[in-house]
Amino acid sequence: MNEAAYSQEELLIAVLARRLRGMGHIAVGALSPIPGSAALLAQAQEVAGEMRVSIIHGDANNPFTDGGRELFDCAGQGRIDAFFLGGAQIDGGANINLLGVGDYPDLKKRFPGSFGSAYVYFVIPNIILFAPEHSKRVLVNKVDFISAPGTSDAGVHRPGGPKALVTGKCVMAFDADKKRFTLESVHPGVSVDEVKGATGFDFDVDDDVPETPAPTADELNRLRAEIAPNIAKTYPDFAKRVFG
């Protein structure tokens, strides 16, 4: 592997990490190796002690000692600045569906369920939606089931919500007032037309869409030398597959 080469996972980790700059406390949910790696990378790039990362999957990098509820109580108080959510379906209004496809409760395809999304989406100010599979299957015009809504009426207390969507092909920013995504950058080797063709919802596109910067040598070095052994404590199989 020459120096400039990087994997798709490494690109996504670097892209997610850049969105976490300056945040005080990032929490990462279960089964999230790429977001977890991104949070640890962002932390390594900050001045030591400036950023907390709490990984809710196993005991490594997990500060919570008051049971399953503590993450949510902590978030509800505003003590968590950023979190990642995914979706089996995500639509153009940033509504997410982690529950199933079809007409609930008569689902054609059942997914695990909504987890904590219906709560954390409301209370954590910087939610980054992460969808490694950028396809019309995932990025749909309208979700079949709203596990958690992208936006809320003015009367609903909602300090949190989606700020961005990072996919395998691009980065989109979300505007809660317009209830729309705007294409922010396309990953190296991906065209705007390819993104349009693989997306089931309408989104805004400026005249000039930049390319997502590739991971820098510094990012890759830190990732492979510092982050790989740390994330391996939580996700050994992932670390072995991606970092060797």
Added chain:
Amino acid sequence: MTTFEDLKSLAAGVADGALVALAPDYSWVPMALVRALIRRGVKDLQMLAVPIGGMAADLLIGAGAVSTLEAAAVSLGEAGPAPRFTVAVQSGALTMRDTTCPAIHTALQASEKGVPFMPLGGLIGSDLVAHRADWKVVDDPFAEGGDKGEGEGGGPIVLLPAIKPDVALFHSPKADKYGNVWIGRRRELMTMAHASARTLVTVEAIEDRDFLADEDTAAGTLAALYVTAIAEAKNGAWPLGLTGHYDRDADHIRAYAAEAKTEDGFRAYLDREVLGPS
């Protein structure tokens, strides 16, 4: 008083139709007891996952022991979707009460306090709320005329009825001879036990000491006050893990996930690993 029993007798203490609380796969699930429940032919369980289900839920569902399940999600984690759960929901054999993680924690906290309901933020506009006839949305009764801080109060808020399980089940590395049970930082087990009418615990070992007499162990201990009965079960969480004692048996769980994709495969697993010689 807490009684000391064997695994079979503990399993006999879970009635058909009971509302049974079980923690997630990482939180000391009593798999040996789950297998003993299946052997005794338990049925019509109303399962409560606190707040997500995994291997135990999938086994019980596949064995036909569960009629309703309240959970925020069910999955085998790194091993992928829970196969028998997925089939049972899609076929309509299992009635789901879909929810979200903090709603379960909160409803159990209501039972801990002995109050009929608790409020929870968020949730408004989620289809979960639309499909939960037992949840109520009210306007914040403290908003009117109050001198709230900026952004505080006002607007709709969800009220969740207390959930009081008939029985909570978990495994632990150790109990003491007085029936106090070590839970360490797995404090969802504390909440589960506080909220449940009865709590049945399996342990790796019963120690000849008093956890509550030692300041280093007291705070990580569920007092015998809440513990109905205890049975010893070596490797009682296998194939799941037990913090500080053994890791989850990832190969076994992956093999289960593959085998249980079909009804025949699941039956073969059940015959070999659960109903066969234990």
